Amino acid sequence: MADVAFQQTSIAAARSERKRSSLKSALQRKSTVAFLMTLPLILLIAILVVYPAGYSIHLATLNKSMTRFIGLGNFQFLFKRDTFWMVVEQSCIFAITAVVFKALIGFIVAHFAHNIPTRKQRKWRGMLLVPWVIPPAMSTLAWLWLFDPSYSAFNYTLSSLGVGPISWLGETGWARFSVILVNVWYGAPFFMIMYLAALKSVPEQLYEAAAIDGANWWQRIWYVTLPMMRNIIAITTLFSLIVTFANFDITRILTAGGPLDTTHLFATWAFRLGIEGGDIPLGASVSLFMAPILAIAAIFILRDINKRGNEA
Structure with missing residues (x-):
């Protein structure tokens, strides 16, 4: 057996x-x-x-004529130029400010669109996505007319109110504000549609349980909605940060880096040095400087996502 x-x-x-x-x-x-x-x-x-x-x-790693290897010579040359550090500062301010406002506006609009009756949501989603669907170069040309010093629709309205004309693209502060404004207008619908999809995936039972516990409108958003959307918020922010840092067309069309190079971003200044200035290796060095900044941002955001995933 x-x-x-x-x-x-x-x-x-x-x-x-x-x-x-x-x-x-x-x-x-x-x-x-x-x-x-x-x-x-x-x-x-x-x-x-x-x-x-x-x-x-x-x-x-090449010299201006691209005939000789110079190693890190182009980077050493850039680090000694005040314009380079101004471009670094301006790019960081532009990207962070634009992404924060796009995320904030996108969340607010998505929340209100989520509460619209289902029959009307499709119409509103279509209208709200129009800025993101239009090619940025085309829409930026329309904004350029709105900011025009002689025929600006904004200045005409302000003059009617007795405020006076504003040199939107001729002064550093207003030029930076204008570039950020157009970028936010163009990119906020992307955040809106991503956050709207995330809101629809939040179970209604969580809101009902929070309401039973006495949570008000703000507490339901803070303790239910935002925690459930954290991964989507992080991924969307990272993607938008990369795209915003590499933005070229909006700044190029509106200000071309002016006045006095104070609105240059990495992409536009690399174009100025490499294509217009004829120094392609130096332009390539400027464009490569975006890589470590974006890599650091990606590491922090993705590490936070992985940490939350392991805790879950």
């Missing part, structure tokens, strides 16, 4: 081992198929992202 039981146990163990090995082989085959299916996308990313990034690093 013991031999029979031992044989049955051995047969069961062998069957279990065969099942595990067959399952492992199936998973391996699926992973291979998945890799082959994503290979075209991987190659596309390598061609459009990895190669240009590597070539930019190579260009940043």
Whole structure:
């Protein structure tokens, strides 16, 4: 009897081992198929992202005529220029301010749109997404007319109220405000649609439980809505921060970096030095300086997301 039981146990163990090995082989085959299916996308990313990034690093190590290797010479030259540090400061102020206002406005608009009856939501979502759908270069040209010193619609309205005209793009403070305003107007709908999708995924039972516990409107937002949306808020903020830091068209069309280079961002100043100034290696060095700043921001945001995921 013991031999029979031992044989049955051995047969069961062998069957279990065969099942595990067959399952492992199936998973391996699926992973291979998945890799082959994503290979075209991987190659596309390598061609459009990895190669240009590597070539930019190579260009940043050359002299102006691109005939001699100078190592970190371009970066050392930039660090000694006051304009470079002004561009760094302006880019950080522009990106952080614009992203904060886009996130705040997007959350407020998404919250109100979420409370609109279902039949009317589609119409309002379509209208609110118009600024984000229009090509930024086209919409920025319309804003350029609104800021025009001679035929500005804003100045005409202010003059009618007795306030007086404002040099929107001719003074440093107003020029920076104008660039940020247009970027917020263009980017806030993206936050709105992302936050609206996140709001629809929050269970209504949580709001009902909070209301039973006596939570008011603000407490329900602070203790229910925001914690449930934290990952979406973090990912959306990171994505917008990257896009805003690399913004080119809005600043280029509105101010072209003026007055006196005080509204230049990394992208516009790199264009000024590399394309208009004929120093492509120096322009590449300016554009590469965005990488460590964005990498630090991405590390902090993604680490926070992973930390919350592990706690959950």
